Amino acid sequence: MEHEWKTIIEPFKIKSVEPLGLTTRAERLEALERAHYNLFNIKAEKVLIDLLTDSGTGAMSAAQWGGIMTGDESYAGARSYYNFENEIRALTGFDEIIPVHQGRAAEKILFSVIGGKGRYIISNSHFDTTRANVEFSGAEAMDFPVKEALDFDKPAPFKGNADVPAMAKFIKEIGAANIPLCVMTVTNNSLGGQPVSMENLKAVQNLCRKHGIPMFLDCARFAENAYLIKLREKGYAQCPVREIAEEMFELADGAWMSCKKDALVNIGGFLAMNNREWSGKARQLLILTEGFSTYGGLAGRDLEAVAIGLREVLDENYLRYRIRSAQYLGEGLLKHGVPIINPPGGHGVYVNAKKFLPRISPSNFPAQALGCALYLEGGIRGVEIGTLMFGRRDPKGAFLPAPMELLRLAMPRRVYTQSHIDYVIEVFGWLAKNKESIKGLEIVEAPAILPHFTAKLKPAK
Numbered sequence: 001m002e003h004e005w006k007t008i009i010e011p012f013k014i015k016s017v018e019p020l021g022l023t024t025r026a027e028r029l030e031a032l033e034r035a036h037y038n039l040f041n042i043k044a045e046k047v048l049i050d051l052l053t054d055s056g057t058g059a060m061s062a063a064q065w066g067g068i069m070t071g072d073e074s075y076a077g078a079r080s081y082y083n084f085e086n087e088i089r090a091l092t093g094f095d096e097i098i099p100v101h102q103g104r105a106a107e108k109i110l111f112s113v114i115g116g117k118g119r120y121i122i123s124n125s126h127f128d129t130t131r132a133n134v135e136f137s138g139a140e141a142m143d144f145p146v147k148e149a150l151d152f153d154k155p156a157p158f159k160g161n162a163d164v165p166a167m168a169k170f171i172k173e174i175g176a177a178n179i180p181l182c183v184m185t186v187t188n189n190s191l192g193g194q195p196v197s198m199e200n201l202k203a204v205q206n207l208c209r210k211h212g213i214p215m216f217l218d219c220a221r222f223a224e225n226a227y228l229i230k231l232r233e234k235g236y237a238q239c240p241v242r243e244i245a246e247e248m249f250e251l252a253d254g255a256w257m258s259c260k261k262d263a264l265v266n267i268g269g270f271l272a273m274n275n276r277e278w279s280g281k282a283r284q285l286l287i288l289t290e291g292f293s294t295y296g297g298l299a300g301r302d303l304e305a306v307a308i309g310l311r312e313v314l315d316e317n318y319l320r321y322r323i324r325s326a327q328y329l330g331e332g333l334l335k336h337g338v339p340i341i342n343p344p345g346g347h348g349v350y351v352n353a354k355k356f357l358p359r360i361s362p363s364n365f366p367a368q369a370l371g372c373a374l375y376l377e378g379g380i381r382g383v384e385i386g387t388l389m390f391g392r393r394d395p396k397g398a399f400l401p402a403p404m405e406l407l408r409l410a411m412p413r414r415v416y417t418q419s420h421i422d423y424v425i426e427v428f429g430w431l432a433k434n435k436e437s438i439k440g441l442e443i444v445e446a447p448a449i450l451p452h453f454t455a456k457l458k459p460a461k
């Protein structure tokens with residue numbers, strides 16, 4: 001008889017290791033002061049468990065490292081490009097495959113082609129680089145998340161969904177002629193890495209098709225989204241996750257991907273579609289700034305690693321472990337009474353710092369303060385998604401409170417083991433019991449654009 005063991009293990013063994021940055025509390029306090037309480041300014045070697053981002057931080061497999069050695073570095077028509085193109089075509093069904101060095105390069109090119117003043121891009125939620133590139137083109141980025149997305153405590157299976165009636169109303173008001181594109185971000189990174197259901201993708205596609213608006217996927221985490229559909233949506237439990245992913249792409253007219261996420265590589269991306277007019281213009285821009293159309297700013301070896309990673313990421317043993325690790329961290333935090341966006345999505349856990357530290361006002365950056373405390377006590381690095389990152393200011397330059405104060409703990413792929421996560425949970429347990437030790441912060445100086453990367457802060461008086 002086949003056993004059904006309950007323990008979900010890391011489905012890999014470790015071939016190559018890197019030491020972690022072990023430091024003392026005194027060393028971390030010094031590092032924090034030198035970094036002006038901005039975790040982006042901490043040297044990575046002074047970080048023990050780095051949960052700053054899941055982007056480009058994953059571990060490649062032995063097969064991918066093998067691909068790195070056999071990559072074809074020919075300028076034009078390299079074999080590695082055709083491996084890359086074939087893999088993406090087979091997965092997405094799109095004909096026109098354009099390589100780029102990372103996701104935002106695809107966004108810059110696409111919105112240079114279709115954006116511009118007086119145009120509106122509609123979405124479940126734009127990721128911040130997507131929004132920035134839409135707005136840089138002169139167009140406006142409109143988000144239509146479902147209401148459940150903002151109720152952090154109440155579990156719902158598909159908090160990444162778009163609010164279809166709200167989208168329909170907007171299309172009616174603005175006119176479909178002014179909306180060149182609808183973008184469905186899978187999973188929805190800005191709102192907790194939450195998945196989008198197939199039902200919702202179909203409803204959005206229906207609406208868009210009715211109005212002649214193309215629908216693209218911003219599919220950085222398409223495999224995590226597909227696996228969460230398998231786990232949570234009726235009718236998909238028995239469906240191979242690759243088929244679920246293919247069905248998602250079938251609904252769309254195009255896609256772009258930051259391969260630094262679900263292609264399990266450290267750099268790479270693509271833009272894919274069937275529209276020849278758009279792809280022709282996009283390739284011209286590609287050649288202008290990224291590189292020739294068979295490498296797009298990447299080395300041949302990078303293209304090879306993407307092709308292999310796109311196959312590996314759909315291994316269901318990998319995805320079961322991947323999704324389970326975020327759930328495991330989420331459950332551990334909830335047990336200590338640490339509020340999170342519940343349930344966790346695919347790529348990490350978002351701690352609700354506003355609820356965890358109610359006595360620190362938004363003007364003293366509670367999520368940033370929690371991030372600094374987590375680093376000081378445990379050497380763990382997360383990232384603030386709150387008043388500092390949103391960065392809206394009044395005319396005098398004071399920060400306006402953001403609607404949310406989250407500390408994102410993003411999990412690199414195939415990098416940390418369960419004991420690393422147990423350690424993170426233990427440190428949070430201590431913080432939950434010693435909340436009064438966590439002090440708010442105040443600004444020393446902050447630039448106008450993207451302040452969270454370079455702002456200097458200090459403990460508030």
Ligand SMILES: *Cc1c(COP(=O)(O)O)cnc(C)c1O
Nearest residue numbers: 102103104127129189220258260
């Ligand atoms: C990371 C990401 C991007 C941007 O990709 P980069 O590779 O960081 O340039 C765009 N959209 C989503 C949903 C992302 O997660």
